[in-house]
Amino acid sequence: MLLEKQKNWLRLALTPGMQFESFYGLLKAFGLPEAIFSQSLSSLMTVLPQSVALSLRRPPSLQTDEQIERILHFLSSVPNARLLVPSDEDFPKKFLMVPQPPLVTLAVGKVALLNKTTVSLVGSSHPSAQGEEIAKSWAGSLVRKNVALVEGDGEGIEKTTLKAAIKSNAQSLIIVSKNIATDSNFFEKSLFMSERGLLLSPIEMQNDPWPSRQRLLLAGVEHFVVIEASARSKVLSLMREAADINRNILAVPGSIYSPLSKGTNRLIREGAKLVESVDDILSEIAN
Known part of the structure; x- marks a missing residue:
């Protein structure tokens, strides 16, 4: 996965206040993270509470940026480490057969x-x-x-x-x-x-x-x-x-x-x- 796509998935997953149901709702409503980040505030609020929609529209906080960089460093340092997300061609079929599939998983x-x-x-x-x-x-x-x-x-x-x-x-x-x-x-x-x-x-x-x-x-x-x-x-x-x-x-x-x-x-x-x-x-x- 390209670095920018990794950052987008991580930023979405680590948005303050983001719950699984909201994250899953965003993916179903708008598609991949890059499409989600291009949505207007009013569009995001059809899926998210206002406070979370506002957090998503703002640049990531310093704390979130540090978390993202720490995970990216891990991915580049550990052999066979990757992010596993629903858009992957090899996303496990088992994961798609449950009501709440894992959305961003660190896999090694x-x-x-x-x-x-x-x-x-x-x-x-x-x-x-x-x-x-x-x-x-x-x-x-x-x-x-x-x-x-x-x-x-x-x-x-x-x-x-x-x-x-x-x-x-x-x-x-x-x-x-x-x-x-x-x-x-x-x-x-x-x-x-x-x-x-x-x-x-x-x-x-x-x-x-x-x-x-x-x-x-x-x-x-x-x-x-x-x-x-x-x-x-x-x-x-x-x-x-x-x-x-x-x-x-x-x-x-x-x-x-x-x-x-x-x-x-x-x-x-x-x-x-x-x-x-x-x-x-x-x-x-x-x-």
Whole structure:
């Protein structure tokens, strides 16, 4: 992507007050960023609140300019780093099949991995020893199959799965990371993943990186496997969102006496597929 186009996408994404819905609305109404920036204030206000429309018409602030330059420097410094946007010819078809597709994503590595069947092991941020053992074992097996393993970089099941996949020398690993501005280890992760798989990170003007990170997971993952989850786990709300967009939800059953089985057992009652092995996962994927 040409430098000027990169700047336009970044400037749009980092406009103060810009929310996903407004950004998406602008793209649907006017097309690419260069066309958006040429619109009159009155035209922009048919999609945006007045305050955001005014911000878009003004030159970027010093802070926004610094953010843009930092990201552009990153793109020029890290091998296989790029912006992934809807106008790209290789924009993943999976991303186009969800109601809220990622709009500006920092990608490092092999974007083509998103064309594979994608699976994610998710669950409690404070798993039991048994839950961790399941995650390690299944991650080590799945990375040897013809699927791409997609993981967030949160605590618990996610971190255990990532470590096991990396230890197994996975070549089809996709990491969905926090925003470049909120992750102190982002540069090191990017260098590590540039030749080993794919790192994805959302670029949005958000104080809370959680929603945009979750949106990336929902867009990129076809099959979620919940290993452990309590009755109040954040994973349950993510799985309900995933089910709403026809993602396949699989869950590991557990003892009725275990708090970490309350969530997975509930998901199974609500229609998630019961799985007890990697073979079960692969069978469900095939079906």
